[in-house]
Amino acid sequence: MVARIARAAQAAGRDPGDVTLVAVSKQQPWEAIQPVLDAGQRVFGENRVQEAMARWEGRADGLTLHLIGPLQTNKAKEAVGFFDVIESVDREKLARVLAEETQRQGRAPRLYIQVNTGEEPQKAGIAPGEADGFIAACRGAYGLKVEGLMCIPPADEPPGPHFALLRKVAERNGLAKLSMGMSGDFETAIRFGATSVRVGSAVFGARG
Numbered sequence: 335m336v337a338r339i340a341r342a343a344q345a346a347g348r349d350p351g352d353v354t355l356v357a358v359s360k361q362q363p364w365e366a367i368q369p370v371l372d373a374g375q376r377v378f379g380e381n382r383v384q385e386a387m388a389r390w391e392g393r394a395d396g397l398t399l400h401l402i403g404p405l406q407t408n409k410a411k412e413a414v415g416f417f418d419v420i421e422s423v424d425r426e427k428l429a430r431v432l433a434e435e436t437q438r439q440g441r442a443p444r445l446y447i448q449v450n451t452g453e454e455p456q457k458a459g460i461a462p463g464e465a466d467g468f469i470a471a472c473r474g475a476y477g478l479k480v481e482g483l484m485c486i487p488p489a490d491e492p493p494g495p496h497f498a499l500l501r502k503v504a505e506r507n508g509l510a511k512l513s514m515g516m517s518g519d520f521e522t523a524i525r526f527g528a529t530s531v532r533v534g535s536a537v538f539g540a541r542g
């Protein structure tokens with residue numbers, strides 16, 4: 335996987351070191367994860383707070399753990415305490431609670447704002463048309479440091495235009511980091527400027 339990412343970066347005229355693999359370990363048995371750890375992978379993604387803590391608590395030393403799934407405000411306290419990166423910031427109530435918890439715990443996970451580029455009703459993320467205002471509110475009213483943007487394109491559409499849109503929103507808001515691309519489309523995402531790709535099944539095999 336690391337080699338495929340490097341090849342895709344080179345093909346796009348980019349430095350392979352500028353693309354981070356977030357290995358998505360959700361729903362994977364430990365037997366699938368251990369060899370990936372042994373091979374040197376240190377950045378992992380999880381989509382549920384409780385499941386992630388059960389899997390990684392006591393084993394997280396030296397790792398960077400990303401929350402990539404939707405976050406309920408009643409789990410924000412645990413998420414701030416546990417994750418290094420939260421990629422799914424998508425509404426003001428959550429931004430407010432994250433700001434409070436960051437203050438209270440004196441611990442500040444890096445934050446990405448999730449954009450619902452396909453405006454799918456069932457999907458988390460701020461609508462593209464509301465993204466600029468929301469980013470400004472996160473930085474202003476809530477005093478949060480925003481690192482980048484994340485998106486999950488609609489499953490039934492070519493992802494390229496969604497990646498391009500995410501990049502455009504990032505550029506006009508002065509954000510350098512783009513979390514985009516999964517097992518089926520990470521090479522396309524790298525071509526469109528992804529700085530991290532979230533790859534699960536192509537790393538670990540099919541989920542249980």
Ligand SMILES: *Cc1c(COP(=O)(O)O)cnc(C)c1O
Binds near residue numbers: 360381516
């Ligand atoms: C599960 C998941 C992934 C990984 O999906 P694969 O198709 O297995 O690579 C990436 N991003 C998010 C947000 C996910 O929930």
